[in-house]
Amino acid sequence: MHILLVEDDQQVANAIRRGLELHDFAVDQVTGLAQARAALQHFSSDLVVLDLGLRDGNGMTLLAQWRAEQQQIPVIILTARDALADRVAGLQAGADDYVTKPFELDELIARIHALLRRSSGRASPMIRHGALEFEPGLRELRYHGEVVCLPRRELLLMEKFLYAGRRVLSADQLNDSLYGYGEEPDSNALNVHIYHLRKKLGKNVIETIRGLGFRLGKAE
Amino acid sequence: MMKRRPLSIQGRLLISLLGSFVLVWSVVSVWLLLDLQTQMRHTLDQRLAATARVVAGVLDQLPEGALNDSQLTTNYLTSPLDGVACQVRWQSGELVLRTADDMASLLDTPQSGFSQRNFEGTQWRLFTLEHRGMVITTADRMSERDALYQGVLIVVAGPVLIALIGMLLATWWGIKRGLKPLLSMGQALKQRRPEALEPIQLALPQEIEPVLSSLNQLLERVATLVRREQRFTADAAHELRTPLTAIKTNLQLATRLPQAERNEVLLEANAAVERMQQVIDQLLVLARLDADEMAFNQTSSSAGEVIELAIADIDDLSRLEIAGDLSLRFPLDSATAAMALRNLIDNALSYAVNEQVSSPVEVRAIECGDCHCLVVRDYGPGMKARDMAQATERFWRANHTQQGSGLGLAIVEQICAGSNGQLVIEAANPGLQVRLCWPVA
Numbered sequence: 001m002h003i004l005l006v007e008d009d010q011q012v013a014n015a016i017r018r019g020l021e022l023h024d025f026a027v028d029q030v031t032g033l034a035q036a037r038a039a040l041q042h043f044s045s046d047l048v049v050l051d052l053g054l055r056d057g058n059g060m061t062l063l064a065q066w067r068a069e070q071q072q073i074p075v076i077i078l079t080a081r082d083a084l085a086d087r088v089a090g091l092q093a094g095a096d097d098y099v100t101k102p103f104e105l106d107e108l109i110a111r112i113h114a115l116l117r118r119s120s121g122r123a124s125p126m127i128r129h130g131a132l133e134f135e136p137g138l139r140e141l142r143y144h145g146e147v148v149c150l151p152r153r154e155l156l157l158m159e160k161f162l163y164a165g166r167r168v169l170s171a172d173q174l175n176d177s178l179y180g181y182g183e184e185p186d187s188n189a190l191n192v193h194i195y196h197l198r199k200k201l202g203k204n205v206i207e208t209i210r211g212l213g214f215r216l217g218k219a220e
Numbered sequence: 221m222m223k224r225r226p227l228s229i230q231g232r233l234l235i236s237l238l239g240s241f242v243l244v245w246s247v248v249s250v251w252l253l254l255d256l257q258t259q260m261r262h263t264l265d266q267r268l269a270a271t272a273r274v275v276a277g278v279l280d281q282l283p284e285g286a287l288n289d290s291q292l293t294t295n296y297l298t299s300p301l302d303g304v305a306c307q308v309r310w311q312s313g314e315l316v317l318r319t320a321d322d323m324a325s326l327l328d329t330p331q332s333g334f335s336q337r338n339f340e341g342t343q344w345r346l347f348t349l350e351h352r353g354m355v356i357t358t359a360d361r362m363s364e365r366d367a368l369y370q371g372v373l374i375v376v377a378g379p380v381l382i383a384l385i386g387m388l389l390a391t392w393w394g395i396k397r398g399l400k401p402l403l404s405m406g407q408a409l410k411q412r413r414p415e416a417l418e419p420i421q422l423a424l425p426q427e428i429e430p431v432l433s434s435l436n437q438l439l440e441r442v443a444t445l446v447r448r449e450q451r452f453t454a455d456a457a458h459e460l461r462t463p464l465t466a467i468k469t470n471l472q473l474a475t476r477l478p479q480a481e482r483n484e485v486l487l488e489a490n491a492a493v494e495r496m497q498q499v500i501d502q503l504l505v506l507a508r509l510d511a512d513e514m515a516f517n518q519t520s521s522s523a524g525e526v527i528e529l530a531i532a533d534i535d536d537l538s539r540l541e542i543a544g545d546l547s548l549r550f551p552l553d554s555a556t557a558a559m560a561l562r563n564l565i566d567n568a569l570s571y572a573v574n575e576q577v578s579s580p581v582e583v584r585a586i587e588c589g590d591c592h593c594l595v596v597r598d599y600g601p602g603m604k605a606r607d608m609a610q611a612t613e614r615f616w617r618a619n620h621t622q623q624g625s626g627l628g629l630a631i632v633e634q635i636c637a638g639s640n641g642q643l644v645i646e647a648a649n650p651g652l653q654v655r656l657c658w659p660v661a
Contacts, residue, residue, distance in 0.1 A: 009462050011492050015469035018485065022476055053458060080461035081454070101465040105472040 001116060001159060002176045004045040005029040006036045008054045019105045024139060024156060026180040032056040044173040045073060047112060052079040060093045067094035074115040113137045120163050127162045130219035134162050143201055153178055157193050161216045170213040233395045238388055245384050257369065264365055265334060268347040272358040275306060276351040303364040307357045327357045401425050405432065417443035455615035459499050459625050466492035502627040509634040521554035522547055523585030529558035530565060539569060544584035548592045550658050552639040560635040563628040564596040564654050571618065572600025572651060591657040599651040608645045
């Protein structure tokens with residue numbers, strides 16, 4: 001899953017990016033409001049981690065703008081402002097969660113998983129599709145009850161497919177969920193990953209929709 | 221010991237005004253009564269004397285020898301008058317007339333003029349006139365006089381008492397009404413939340429209007445201070461939490477990353493620790509400068525010492541150009557002056573890198589007008605006029621991607637303020653020039 005990190009302090013941003021990547025998220029980091037606005041149009045992010053005191057303004061204004069434009073993406077505010085008034089204002093401006101710095105990495109990851117779960121409309125942390133079972137927090141994929149060991153990128157790809165259900169995903173969307181900042185995808189890499197997944201989980205696990213992209217198959 | 225609460229203004233006014241009214245009115249009344257008594261006594265005495273003279277006049281009108289009529293000596297006035305009496309005798313002692321038979325003991329053998337006698341248990345006033353061989357004595361009973369006096373008193377005292385009571389009531393009402401604005405101001409103050417700092421809106425008479433307006437000014441100043449303090453606290457929290465977040469997150473990463481990658485995040489954590497230390501150090505410097513503002517104003521130092529100290533810890537001196545009169549003296553100790561100068565040099569070195577790789581930074585000690593100045597000039601991108609005005613605010617940073625706490629110029633300004641100096645930031649085109657000026661003593 002792809003996370004857009006809006007954070008202007010490079011030391012903090014580096015640490016958060018590393019932490020998120022360690023937990024199998026693809027991360028892109030931007031430092032200002034304008035960049036964040038542009039990034040959300042460019043990438044198909046699944047979640048935004050938003051700092052408030054940015055050098056070109058307050059993250060809250062950006063959030064309010066997004067919500068006014070019916071932008072549904074889940075947003076976690078991650079800020080040093082811990083006053084009650086700030087937390088209330090943040091949530092009222094449309095944030096889905098509010099985490100204060102310094103934070104526990106595990107808690108942030110858990111909150112991100114919870115938000116992704118809620119935004120995909122599920123109640124349980126376990127994603128089930130046909131014979132596939134996946135728990136994002138545990139990073140464990142089961143096929144017919146058997147744990148399947150997949151390389152990181154292939155697992156990321158399956159995660160993206162499983163979150164999307166049977167929606168069609170474009171190659172760009174899939175690439176964004178695989179590659180964050182500084183990772184240039186090979187033009188053919190996506191097809192290679194899908195080829196490997198089909199080999200391990202059966203031919204029908206991923207369907208190719210010509211001209212549009214891919215979607216999850218029946219996986220029986 | 222609890223201090224006794226002073227009496228309320230209303231109480232004070234009531235007690236002092238009503239007290240003095242009662243006192244003045246009592247003195248006046250006593251004076252009036254005494255005067256009235258004297259006057260009445262005088263008037264009644266005059267009447268007593270006039271009666272005696274009237275009797276004398278009437279006797280004069282009688283034909284010669286009429287009074288020698290022996291028949292008359294037994295003739296008393298038929299209906300004795302109550303409270304008054306009269307007697308006429310020849311000087312030889314023979315009685316001519318008496319109002320009542322049984323009053324001989326009262327009216328006999330008086331001394332001439334006014335006198336007083338006790339008769340049958342009551343006091344009488346007598347007047348005796350000697351006229352053509354006759355002794356005429358008139359008398360009236362003192363209790364009649366007293367009754368009259370009391371009657372007059374009652375007639376006079378009623379209106380006076382009513383006036384006094386009326387006046388007391390009017391005073392009480394007037395005081396209450398007069399103090400109403402004060403009371404309403406007190407009420408307004410009492411009803412405020414203690415933390416409320418907005419001005420009090422009340423229509424008040426001109427006497428206490430200044431009190432309210434200076435109170436409102438004070439409130440406004442306090443509100444500004446509180447806002448500044450809150451912003452400072454929020455900024456300080458932010459500046460401390462940010463590196464703390466980097467430290468904490470990197471340390472958490474270190475426990476999860478493989479051995480090979482661990483070193484890198486520990487170095488990151490270390491960098492964040494250093495940054496945090498810098499913020500804390502600078503906050504402490506500021507706190508110290510706040511606490512003993514003038515303490516460093518008692519010594520002086522030379523430009524040479526100050527510059528030497530300021531550049532002592534700078535690793536790369538190749539971009540620095542030092543010039544000017546190094547013997548100029550500044551009215552503060554060299555360590556503090558060097559701290560200010562060092563902050564300016566650090567700013568110049570870090571902000572003026574974009575233009576040219578090796579753009580120089582000039583440090584000069586010069587005399588301008590009646591000031592001794594330390595000047596730091598760079599050839600970097602300079603500063604916008606709006607930024608120059610804000611630059612000395614605590615935690616203000618020109619560029620958030622730059623390292624630094626945003627306290628450097630605040631410290632420099634604090635040093636200048638404490639040592640009677642001046643911090644001048646001006647565009648140098650190209651670049652920026654910052655001057656630290658102290659007036660020559």
